[in-house]
Amino acid sequence: MKVGPYHIPVLLEPAVAGILTRSDGVYVDVTFGGGGHSAAILERLSEGGHLYSFDQDADALENAQAETFKEHKEQFTFVRSNFRYLRNWMRYYGVGQIDGLMADLGVSSHHFDTEGRGFSFRFNAPLDMRMNQQGGQTAADLVNTADATTLTRIFRFYGELRQANRLADAIVRERAKAEIKTTGQLADILSPLCVREHERKELTKVFQALRIEVNHEMDALQEMLMAAIGLLAPGGRLVVLSYHSIEDRIVKNLMRAGNLEGNVEHDFYGRTNAPLIPIGKPITPSAEEQEANPRSRSAKLRIAMKAEE
Ligand SMILES: C[S@@+](CC[C@H](N)C(=O)[O-])C[C@H]1O[C@@H](n2cnc3c(N)ncnc32)[C@H](O)[C@@H]1O
Structure with missing residues (x-):
């Protein structure tokens, strides 16, 4: 079952305005999803421009068949792949430099709202959580096989949950009695450990943490961002929308310093030696946008420009 629009x-406006520097440029949207950002970029390209859009989810591929994308078929290429392979794909298409790249991180509303995907405890469904269902371990594989130390690390780092070890211990204890196969079973095991008033929030964090681990989201993000820095032309733009502090920290450090630690290096003359220059302050959705689209509430948009070599 599916609830609501795809995504x-x-x-939309600041992201698209932020990425475009020339209408005949080469752009990449690494997170196509429902194609909203991609369509808005394509509509502003002239005949000489091109957009490569990535998504690893088969459901997103269907959205790339929409009329808008057919109308611009000479300027549009859909790449059904994990964005961590950005460099290889650009080499495959003979693209040495790009004018802008945007990433709208995480999962789409479609993922949360589709019962069978297992991303939400709103439905009782198989504990899957893979964006790419063609392979890799599911969330069920993870909770039934990872040791308590690994589960604690996942809940602490990706969920920022203070009682990470108690949650991990409960999973290890309960799975010895019966394999944990569904979102409902997992929620039932962990709910009693949550503070009643924060139960939804804490379970959301547990599900977020497992999803990040199942999809190797942080590794893919780091690899893609490093590749993007190498591909951007001087003056080219990097536009990233993040939804939680773990991914935002990675993006912020990379945009400021060009490395994941955020250590700014200086040259012999004391000048900053970073490949990107952040543009303006992070942008957050207006009260109206948050009201109209509650999923936008935690969004943070960062824009940076590739420095001259
Ligand atoms: C927040 S949605 C993007 C929504 C899109 N901007 C729109 O306007 O509809 C994120 C999308 O990126 C995809 N995605 C997330 N991580 C990915 C990765 N490592 N490689 C490829 N696609 C990824 C997800 O499958 C999802 O469809």
Whole structure:
């Protein structure tokens, strides 16, 4: 079962204005989803421009068959792949430099609202959580096989949950009695450990943490961002929408310093030696956008420009 539209694009105008520097440029949207950002970029390209859009989810591929994309077929290429392979794909298409790249991180509303995907405890469904269902371990594989230390690390780092070890211990204890196969079973095991008033929030964090681990989201993000820095032309733009502090920290450090630690290096003359220059302050959705699209509430948009070599 599926509830609601595929996905409402977040901060559409500032994101699209932020990425475009020339209408005949080469652009990449690494997170196509429902195609909202991609369509808006394509509509502003002239005949000489091109957009490569990535998504690893088969459901997103269907959205790329929409009329808008057919109308611009000479300027549009859909790549059904994990964005961590950005560099290889650009080499495959003979693209040495790009003018802008945007990433709208995480999962789409479609993922949360589709019962059978297992991303939400709103439905009782198989504990899957893979964006790419063609392979890799599911969330069920993870909770039934990972040791308590690994589960604690996942809940602490990706969920920022203070009682990470108690949650991990409960999973290890309960799975010895019966394999944990569904979102409902997992929620039932962990709910009693949550503070009643924060139960939804804490379970959301547990599900977020497992999803990040199942999809190797942080590794893919780091690899893609490093590749993007190498591909951007001087003056080219990097536009990233993040939804939680773990991914935002990675994006912020990379945009400021060009490395994941955020250590700014200086040259012999004391000048900053970073490949990117952040543009303006992070942008967050207006009160109206948050009201109209509650999923936008935690969004943060960062824009940076590739420095001259
Ligand atoms: C927040 S949605 C993007 C929504 C899109 N901007 C729109 O306007 O509809 C994120 C999308 O990126 C995809 N995605 C997330 N991580 C990915 C990765 N590592 N490689 C490829 N696609 C990824 C997800 O499958 C999802 O469809």
